[in-house]
Amino acid sequence: MSKNTLYPIFLKAHELNFLLVGGGFVGTEKLSFLLKSSPEAQVTVVSREFSEDFLALAQDVENVTLIEDLYHEKYLGGKHIVIAATDDKAVNRQIHDDAKERFLLVNVADTPDLCDFYLGGIVTKGNLKIAISTNGKSPTTAKRFRQLLEEVLPEEVDDLLENLNAYRDTLKGDFEYKVKAMNEITGLLVEKGKA
Numbered sequence: 001m002s003k004n005t006l007y008p009i010f011l012k013a014h015e016l017n018f019l020l021v022g023g024g025f026v027g028t029e030k031l032s033f034l035l036k037s038s039p040e041a042q043v044t045v046v047s048r049e050f051s052e053d054f055l056a057l058a059q060d061v062e063n064v065t066l067i068e069d070l071y072h073e074k075y076l077g078g079k080h081i082v083i084a085a086t087d088d089k090a091v092n093r094q095i096h097d098d099a100k101e102r103f104l105l106v107n108v109a110d111t112p113d114l115c116d117f118y119l120g121g122i123v124t125k126g127n128l129k130i131a132i133s134t135n136g137k138s139p140t141t142a143k144r145f146r147q148l149l150e151e152v153l154p155e156e157v158d159d160l161l162e163n164l165n166a167y168r169d170t171l172k173g174d175f176e177y178k179v180k181a182m183n184e185i186t187g188l189l190v191e192k193g194k195a
């Protein structure tokens, strides 16, 4: 069994500049999940041509800029994160190499070995966000777990978070005291036999 050493982080996508190359089937899938979680993500998309589905998703989104062109390294300027989703392996590799040269984080959708990070299945319930990865082994399983959790997690988990946040704000005392109080009140969540 291969080791799972991935480290998930939660990006403020609206404060980062993304470059997506490829406005076809996979580009549509990647952008739709990015926008589902982060509707204000700043994304520039460069593609030789855009599919109808892609245009339907992206052309009216203010924070998404479409550029009809072949990939060129100049498009990496000012970007933090790059996603390569063309159907040309050589172009995808070029994007990867150019991005690495600039120390940018890069995802090559069709080649896990060339990814600095994977996009995951994402569940959002208000302030709660859960990201799911299968270490690249089975994206469809990540999707299934996402669907399962979307169904079983009640919308009320967000009320719980809001209430706990309000309680936290009422706590007087030093840091140590607050940690203790928050641990006590949330302890019920993990106590066996209690829901």
Ligand SMILES: C[C@@]1(CC(=O)O)c2cc3[nH]c(cc4nc(cc5[nH]c(cc(n2)[C@H]1CCC(=O)O)[C@@](C)(CC(=O)O)[C@@H]5CCC(=O)O)C(CC(=O)O)=C4CCC(=O)O)c(CCC(=O)O)c3CC(=O)O
Pocket (backbone or CB within 6 Å): 029, 030, 033, 034, 107, 108, 109, 110, 111, 112, 115, 117, 118, 119, 120, 121, 122, 132, 133, 134, 135, 136, 137, 138, 139, 140, 142, 143, 144, 146
């Ligand atoms: C490594 C990774 C890199 C990356 O793209 O980041 C990657 C790679 C590949 N995906 C492929 C195919 C499919 N991907 C999906 C779906 C999703 N793929 C996503 C992520 C990832 N996909 C990363 C790993 C995530 C992890 O660690 O688990 C999700 C979770 C997130 C997202 O896309 O935003 C999103 C579900 C979101 C949701 O529903 O919530 C479906 C299912 C469907 O669409 O119904 C299929 C078709 C079925 C199949 O082939 O399995 C192929 C084969 C291509 C080929 O054969 O040509 C490769 C390449 C390879 O594995 O070699």
Ligand SMILES: NC(=O)C1=CN([C@@H]2O[C@H](COP(=O)(O)OP(=O)(O)OC[C@H]3O[C@@H](n4cnc5c(N)ncnc54)[C@H](O)[C@@H]3O)[C@@H](O)[C@H]2O)C=CC1
Pocket (backbone or CB within 6 Å): 021, 022, 023, 024, 025, 026, 027, 029, 046, 047, 048, 049, 050, 051, 069, 070, 071, 085, 086, 087, 088, 091, 109, 110, 139
């Ligand atoms: N990670 C994933 O979730 C999946 C990955 N794939 C893989 O992803 C790749 C892309 O497949 P699709 O999106 O289905 O192809 P597609 O043909 O629908 O889209 C490719 C897009 O790339 C653009 N393009 C091609 N060369 C370009 C260049 N030099 N500069 C700018 N844009 C360029 C095309 O205009 C087109 O819009 C395939 O290699 C496929 O195996 C496929 C399914 C799922």
